[in-house]
Amino acid sequence: MDAAAADERLDRAFMALADPVRRSILARLSRGPATVTELAEPFDITTQAVSKHIQVLESAGLVTRSRDAQRRPVHLDAAAxxxxxxxxxxxxxxxxxxxxxxxxxxxxxxxxxxxxxxxxx
Amino acid sequence: MDAAAADERLDRAFMALADPVRRSILARLSRGPATVTELAEPFDITTQAVSKHIQVLESAGLVTRSRDAQRRPVHLDAAAxxxxxxxxxxxxxxxxxxxxxxxxxxxxxxxxxxxxxxxxx
DNA sequence: TAGTTGATCAAGCGATTGGTTGAATAATGG
DNA sequence: CCATTATTCAACCAATCGCTTGATCAACTA
The missing domain is CATH 1.20.5 (Single alpha-helices involved in coiled-coils or other helix-helix interfaces)
Incomplete structure (x- = not known):
């Protein structure tokens, strides 16, 4: 990974942490993986909005995703x-x-x- | 400081770090205080733009400012x-x-x- | 006092953000 | 096969971001 790419990843990671909803999602994930629906439950926003938040976290490398039937569990990436x-x-x-x-x-x-x-x- | 205020400060701090210009400014400040003009020098943007970046860093509590004639030196706040x-x-x-x-x-x-x-x- | 230097204010602009609604896709289970 | 469940895509909207130009304010200095 070159310097510019690392820079852009830092941009995205810090930007991802700048939102309270996304920080809250990470806090939840620190206790174990969860699906989009589960993660959306505590918030007064649509699952679509939460799905977008997760995409932001994923593109920042802060979380990864797996598959379980139609579910897409989200996992914290502590290394990031x-x-x-x-x-x-x-x-x-x-x-x-x-x-x-x-x-x-x-x-x-x-x-x-x-x-x-x-x-x- | 109540929880909501602490939350908002976290918002601003992480948001502040999400910009490469502001991270570069912090890197420079880790080696000692500097004026707006000095901080603007390495970048291809106006001093006005840098001034705004510094305001963002200041409102996030990451830097403080002092006075020296018409200069406004910026100092890193490592505690934040x-x-x-x-x-x-x-x-x-x-x-x-x-x-x-x-x-x-x-x-x-x-x-x-x-x-x-x-x-x- | 007038001019210069250092910094900020103000208004505007294109791009991006966080959110919505509505439709589409994918996988499960009766 | 069909209905249900989980998630994403698409288009849109108001608000905000980073930056610009132009003007203003504040403090030093010749």
């Missing part, structure tokens, strides 16, 4: 979720490491000027 | 990023725990029927 936390953590950790360096610098300095120059790093 | 990884990890871990239980069950069983009934849990 892990990819997302990895992406977030990457920048979070860089940022926090930077802060730790700044803190160390401030602790060993007297005035505030040192802090201002360190801020530009 | 941590909230997101926590949300994702919650469901990911529930799901993986469930799988571990299923694996254990399968390891101690003979046929596939036990798996089918465990699947419903």
């Amino acid at each position: 979720l892990e990819t997302l936390t990895e992406w977030i953590d990457r920048y979070r950790l860089i940022h926090e490491q930077r802060f730790r360096r700044l803190d160390a610098l401030l602790a060993s300095a007297d005035g505030g000027d040192a802090a201002a120059s360190a801020e530009q790093d | 990023l941590e909230t997101l990884t926590e949300w994702i990890d919650r469901y990911r871990l529930i799901h993986e725990q469930r799988f571990r239980r299923l694996d254990a069950l399968l390891a101690s069983a003979d046929g596939g029927d036990a798996a089918a009934s465990a699947e419903q849990d």
Whole structure:
């Protein structure tokens, strides 16, 4: 998978998580697979709408589907979720490491000027 | 913060991350604060557009802003990023725990029927 | 004070989103 | 075969998104 494709997959994955209905669906799926009808039950929207939500989740790689007669059970793909936390953590950790360096610098300095120059790093 | 407000903040945060330009801005900010003009430089879009992107990130709680003459430096808020990884990890871990239980069950069983009934849990 | 720089506001535009209703497809079971 | 069940397709709609251009606001500086 090239960088552009990975980027587009991140786009879709985060976009998928931006909707409360889809997050709720994922929460349900974390407890085991479910059909479209089952997933639609808690919501005041049509099964068609839920079917679309599932397609969004599937194209984001967050869920997969199997077959059971006329049913199409939906399964959570935890590996995709892990990819997302990895992406977030990457920048979070860089940022926090930077802060730790700044803190160390401030602790060993007297005035505030040192802090201002360190801020530009 | 009540549950609905937290939900809306999650909406906005994930939505904010769904755009490659905004993710790129966050990546830049993980290395230190920057002004709107500086953040706009790598992109082929107007500073107005970047300004809007920053407003999206700010309303999602992912960045904060300070003042320096006519400049408005943008700072990463790593705490908000941590909230997101926590949300994702919650469901990911529930799901993986469930799988571990299923694996254990399968390891101690003979046929596939036990798996089918465990699947419903 | 006038000009310049940095950023935002405002209005508009094409594309996309989340939802609907209605019809079609697929697989089961009497 | 026929009716039922589970799901998807198709067309449409209001709202929102990302971006643009043009104007405005705020603060520094010659």
